[in-house]
Amino acid sequence: MRWALVKVCLAVTVMVVVAFAVPLGLVVKEMARDRALTNAERIAAGIGPALAITTDAEQLERAVGSTEAGAGGRIAVHVPRGSAEGMSAVRIGEPRAGGADVERASGAGTSSLVEVAGGHALLQPIAVEGDRVAVVEVFVPAGELTEGVTLAWLVLAGVGLALVAGSVAVADRLGTRMVRPARRLAGAAHDLGEGKLGVRVEESGPSELRSAAVAFNSMADQVALLLANERELAADLSHRLRTPLTVLRLNAASLGDSGAAEQTRQAVAQLEREIDQIIAAVREQRGRPAGQQAAAVAGCDVSAVIRERMEFWSALAEDERRSARLAGVDRPAQVPVARAELVAAVDALIGNVFRHTPEGTDFSVDVHHAGDAVIVLASDAGPGIRDPEAALTRGLGQGGPGSTGLGLDIVRRVAESTGGDVRIGRSVLGGAEIRLWLALRPGPAAADGERRRQRHRVVRGRRGRAADGATAGPGADDGGGAGAAAPGTGRGAGKGGGTGASGPGTGAAGTGPGAAAGAGAGARRA
Numbered sequence: 338m339r340w341a342l343v344k345v346c347l348a349v350t351v352m353v354v355v356a357f358a359v360p361l362g363l364v365v366k367e368m369a370r371d372r373a374l375t376n377a378e379r380i381a382a383g384i385g386p387a388l389a390i391t392t393d394a395e396q397l398e399r400a401v402g403s404t405e406a407g408a409g410g411r412i413a414v415h416v417p418r419g420s421a422e423g424m425s426a427v428r429i430g431e432p433r434a435g436g437a438d439v440e441r442a443s444g445a446g447t448s449s450l451v452e453v454a455g456g457h458a459l460l461q462p463i464a465v466e467g468d469r470v471a472v473v474e475v476f477v478p479a480g481e482l483t484e485g486v487t488l489a490w491l492v493l494a495g496v497g498l499a500l501v502a503g504s505v506a507v508a509d510r511l512g513t514r515m516v517r518p519a520r521r522l523a524g525a526a527h528d529l530g531e532g533k534l535g536v537r538v539e540e541s542g543p544s545e546l547r548s549a550a551v552a553f554n555s556m557a558d559q560v561a562l563l564l565a566n567e568r569e570l571a572a573d574l575s576h577r578l579r580t581p582l583t584v585l586r587l588n589a590a591s592l593g594d595s596g597a598a599e600q601t602r603q604a605v606a607q608l609e610r611e612i613d614q615i616i617a618a619v620r621e622q623r624g625r626p627a628g629q630q631a632a633a634v635a636g637c638d639v640s641a642v643i644r645e646r647m648e649f650w651s652a653l654a655e656d657e658r659r660s661a662r663l664a665g666v667d668r669p670a671q672v673p674v675a676r677a678e679l680v681a682a683v684d685a686l687i688g689n690v691f692r693h694t695p696e697g698t699d700f701s702v703d704v705h706h707a708g709d710a711v712i713v714l715a716s717d718a719g720p721g722i723r724d725p726e727a728a729l730t731r732g733l734g735q736g737g738p739g740s741t742g743l744g745l746d747i748v749r750r751v752a753e754s755t756g757g758d759v760r761i762g763r764s765v766l767g768g769a770e771i772r773l774w775l776a777l778r779p780g781p782a783a784a785d786g787e788r789r790r791q792r793h794r795v796v797r798g799r800r801g802r803a804a805d806g807a808t809a810g811p812g813a814d815d816g817g818g819a820g821a822a823a824p825g826t827g828r829g830a831g832k833g834g835g836t837g838a839s840g841p842g843t844g845a846a847g848t849g850p851g852a853a854a855g856a857g858a859g860a861r862r863a
Contacts, residue, residue, distance in 0.1 A: 339512030346508035347501065354497035365489040373481040374459065378448065380406045381461035381473040384414065388465050388473070392416050394427045401429055406475065413474040415439050416465060427471075434458040434474055443470045455479060518542030522549055525557075534561045571615065578612055614677060637676035639711050639775065640666040643702055646683045650691070657696040665704030670711045672775045673755055682751040686715040686771055689745070694719030699766060710757060713773040716764035725761035748773055 387400035397414055401407035413430035432439075433453040442449050442460035449460050456478040465471045518541055528536040537557060538550040586605045592598035644666050654661045672679070690700040700717040722728050728745050748771070749759045757774035764770030 339509070339516040342512040342515070343505055343508045346504045350501045350504040354500055358493045358497050362490050362493055365493075366483065366486045369484055369486050370482045373477050373484065374450065376481075377459040377475040377477045378461065380404065380412065381448070381459060381463075381475045384412065384473045385463045388414070388416075388463050388471050392427055392465055392469075392471070394429065397427065397429050411476040413476075415443075415472040415474065417443065417469050417471070430474070432474055433476055434460060439472050439474070443472050446470065450477075457482070515543055515546070518546040518550065522546065522553060525553060529557055529560070534564065582609055582612065611677065636671050636673045637679055639670040639672050639679065639713065640668065640704055642676065642679050643683055643704060643713070646680065646687060647702060650687050653691060654700075657691070659690075659697060660699040662699075662701035663703075664701070665706070668706065670704060670706055672711050672777060674751055674775065678751050678754075682748045682773065683713075685745065685747050686713070686773065689771070690715070690717045690719070694768065698768070700768075701766070709777050711775045711777065713775070714764075714770060715773070716766050716770045717768040718764075718766035719768035721763060721767075721769045722761055728761060729759060745771070751775075 383404060384401065387397060391397065397416075401412050401414060404412065406412050407430065410431055413432040413434075414427065415432065416427035416429075418426040434451050438449075438451045438458075439460060443462050446462055448462070451458050451460065453476070456476060459475045459477060461473045461475065462470050463473060518539075522538050525536045525538045534557065537554050540547050540550040540554070542550075582605070586602075586609070589598065589602045589605050592601060643663070647661065647663050651661065674682075687700075687702065690698065694700070694717050698717055698719045700715070703714040703716070705712040705714065729749050745759065752759045752773055752775060756776040756778075759774070760772040762770045762772070
């Protein structure tokens with residue numbers, strides 16, 4: 338905007354200078370010409386009295402030589418021959434005009450200007466004795482016709498350039514006054530988009546920008562308030578889960594000493610820990626200043642987490658006659674992700690296979706160690722994913738009953754928190770392959786991941802949240818949650834072994850840890 342204003346002022350000033358300077362320059366040139374011709378006429382008129390007295394060549398030559406122009410050889414006198422005896426033709430000086438030009442001037446009786454070598458010649462007719470008309474020729478050099486024109490033009494050009502420079506300087510100052518508040522507003526908007534909720538804009542500059550700054554500050558206050566309310570709501574909802582969780586824990590305590598009962602009690606304890614972590618995290622965020630709510634991540638070992646979760650899912654895989662292959666977990670791989678978050682992501686990847694592929698479908702989990710990243714590949718021999726883009730968009734998965742479309746979104750957010758990403762393709766087994774890329778050294782890419790998460794939140798806000806599963810117990814959520822239930826053989830409405838983000842589900846007519854909609858982690862697939 339600043340340079341646009343400067344260009345406009347520059348164009349307008351140049352047009353004004355040209356509109357005035359060009360005509361003024363032409364007028365100066367014409368005035369110099371008129372001045373030179375007027376001087377020549379004055380010189381010619383000075384010879385007139387001498388011609389009126391005598392036409393003697395010697396006397397006329399003395400009269401011509403007494404003038405400055407005559408001494409310089411610029412005056413010539415043409416006296417024609419008379420009809421009376423003794424009136425011979427007289428030529429004084431060095432003539433430059435042709436004889437025909439002199440005769441025409443003598444016959445016309447008015448002065449005329451003819452072009453000659455090196456300039457112009459003014460022919461001034463003067464009546465002398467014997468009814469003759471003498472012609473005084475005054476030579477005007479070309480330099481006299483343009484004398485002072487060049488200097489005048491240079492002065493005009495200097496004045497014009499000074500006007501242009503002055504207008505550009507003034508426009509630049511005005512543009513700076515307008516652009517500086519706009520840049521501050523743009524910088525504040527960028528900082529707000531990066532999560533710095535405490536940023537505000539100084540209300541200065543033109544009235545329009547001041548109004549924009551007031552509106553931005555109001556919007557930032559509203560965003561901070563909405564986020565604070567959202568944290569309060571998360572804390573309230575987590576706290577409300579304590580009552581049904583207590584009932585669930587008491588019921589689990591009465592299941593006896595079987596392996597399934599012990600697994601159920603472990604899942605309930607893990608779910609309770611997860612709820613405590615949510616409440617603590619919300620309180621910690623609430624106690625920090627706005628814009629400074631990024632917590633340090635202790636990190637965890639990917640290989641250890643995957644071995645633990647594969648062991649957890651192995652019982653259900655055996656029950657459904659699935660062949661599970663695990664590779665690349667023999668060496669540790671530390672990543673900057675909280676253990677609870679990575680457990681949720683791994684459960685979402687594995688549970689995705691159980692929920693959306695037929696029984697007996699083989700799958701594998703591979704860990705690859707790159708120089709700056711750890712790559713987790715979850716592959717299966719199922720039908721694949723029809724719409725990978727929708728599968729990675731929060732709330733848009735088409736996982737069927739009990740699916741809220743959040744499973745792969747959990748995986749994506751974990752990857753983007755490190756600066757990595759999630760890709761969906763076709764596996765060598767023939768089904769879907771989900772690649773989880775975890776960067777080891779978060780840098781500028783992590784900021785890009787944060788911006789991608791913000792864009793996903795915008796899409797989620799526009800399209801609405803999907804409804805949670807209606808037919809499952811607490812274990813029917815999409816998830817990949819850390820507290821997935823252990824596989825079991827309960828005789829509920831759903832098949833045993835179903836898991837979810839929040840913990841164990843309870844069948845409609847039995848006590849097995851199965852989710853109502855069937856087995857699987859409930860991770861959202863297309």
